[in-house]
Amino acid sequence: MKIGIVCYPTFGGSGVVATELGIELSKRGHEVHFITYKQPVRLDLLGSNVHFHEVTVPEYPLFHYQPYELALSSKLVDMVKLHKIELLHVHYAIPHAYAAYMAKKMLEVEHIHIPIVTTLHGTDITLVGSHPFYKSAVTFSINESDAVTSVSKSLKQDTLRLFGIKKDIEVVTNFIDISKHTNHFTDCQRAMMAKDNERIITHISNFRPVKRIADVVKIFYAIQKQIPAKLMMVGEGPEKEVAEKWASKLGIENQVVFLGNSHEIDRILCFSDLFILPSETESFGLAALEAMASGVPVISSNSGGIPEVNIHGISGFLSPVGDIEAMSTNALAILKDDETLNRFKKQAREQALNFDISKIVPQYEAIYAKTLAKS
Ligand code: GMT
Numbered sequence: 001m002k003i004g005i006v007c008y009p010t011f012g013g014s015g016v017v018a019t020e021l022g023i024e025l026s027k028r029g030h031e032v033h034f035i036t037y038k039q040p041v042r043l044d045l046l047g048s049n050v051h052f053h054e055v056t057v058p059e060y061p062l063f064h065y066q067p068y069e070l071a072l073s074s075k076l077v078d079m080v081k082l083h084k085i086e087l088l089h090v091h092y093a094i095p096h097a098y099a100a101y102m103a104k105k106m107l108e109v110e111h112i113h114i115p116i117v118t119t120l121h122g123t124d125i126t127l128v129g130s131h132p133f134y135k136s137a138v139t140f141s142i143n144e145s146d147a148v149t150s151v152s153k154s155l156k157q158d159t160l161r162l163f164g165i166k167k168d169i170e171v172v173t174n175f176i177d178i179s180k181h182t183n184h185f186t187d188c189q190r191a192m193m194a195k196d197n198e199r200i201i202t203h204i205s206n207f208r209p210v211k212r213i214a215d216v217v218k219i220f221y222a223i224q225k226q227i228p229a230k231l232m233m234v235g236e237g238p239e240k241e242v243a244e245k246w247a248s249k250l251g252i253e254n255q256v257v258f259l260g261n262s263h264e265i266d267r268i269l270c271f272s273d274l275f276i277l278p279s280e281t282e283s284f285g286l287a288a289l290e291a292m293a294s295g296v297p298v299i300s301s302n303s304g305g306i307p308e309v310n311i312h313g314i315s316g317f318l319s320p321v322g323d324i325e326a327m328s329t330n331a332l333a334i335l336k337d338d339e340t341l342n343r344f345k346k347q348a349r350e351q352a353l354n355f356d357i358s359k360i361v362p363q364y365e366a367i368y369a370k371t372l373a374k375s
Helices: 012-026 069-081 097-111 125-126 135-144 153-161 214-226 239-247 265-270 286-293 324-335 338-355 356-375
Strands: 002-006 029-038 050-054 086-090 116-120 147-150 169-170 199-204 229-234 254-259 274-277 297-299 318-321
Touching: 002 012, 002 069, 002 097, 012 029, 012 050, 012 116, 012 135, 012 265, 012 356, 029 069, 050 069, 050 265, 069 097, 086 097, 086 356, 097 116, 097 135, 097 265, 116 254, 116 356, 125 135, 125 153, 147 153, 147 356, 153 169, 169 338, 199 286, 214 239, 214 324, 229 239, 229 265, 239 254, 265 286, 274 286, 274 324, 286 297, 286 324, 286 338, 297 324, 318 324, 324 338
Parallel strands: 002 029, 002 086, 029 050, 086 116, 116 147, 147 169, 199 229, 199 274, 229 254, 274 297, 297 318
Antiparallel strands: none
């Protein structure tokens, strides 16, 4: 198949999933065209089956807001015609599903039919999409898609609850290429980050308010009172300063390392003992799955789709949002001795195997085939 993929090319989970999916589809013989404003961060191998087409939006002073959807829909039309793309798979409803619908309509005038598969990722539904400013357009774009998928059962339920959706929504969970998370590093360079007797706790996100970054620091504060530990904070975003302030207020700034956005997530996870994800909500929690795939147990909140990924008492523990005390008690229960920690590490990895890419990508292929057959 010739598939066009539209996504956000950033460090966010939706962009990561779209990129890994495209790479895998190309390995399976499909021709994949990424159409977005920047080369996706995890797309470092452009092979003969993988192409990247940049959407450029010229700055024009008359426009207070530069019209990205317009540029994207025009680019989609041009690329579908030029490369004979058969299907568009758009990740994140806003504004991708809307732009794809416009492209579809423009192509119809030229008697070209292009089906659209829309994958809902979470923030496009729960945090942004349901806002009255966007709701009508998001509902419309979902209903006009030829197929709709969501990354968890919880997100499907939220979508049905928040929008007037007439389309069937298929749950296709996020996934992980487990082979990429098999530790290749014999020593993981752990010594660079912590002393032998210290546990390494990690948090990775885009540091938005929904991630409850202050909770991460407070949970770590409680942990390090009981056992020697370091906290690795990976990512960039608006709440980073809040975290820095909390670390200094609690007098633990020397134990908290801010690593910024990183292309070496697997290296960091290789030397991590525990991952913390106390989010207000999470449609899935791809970062937690990546941690588990590297054998890192997860302390998380129990909101949204997280319980579909992190299993209480097996791959880690779940607690109500904001329950810092329960989260730190559970963290200490995992970290207290090597035997318990190693058991949780093994169980976390085993749970992650359920989400291996080899199990999920055929589900997308089946949806593409079904959608093409119908159109
Ligand atoms: O979490 C974010 O702020 C980024 C966002 C995104 O669009 O990349 O993540 C959402 O999609 C990910 C991939 O499907 C999920 O793993 C995240 O749980 C989801 N974030 C939220 O629902 C808050």
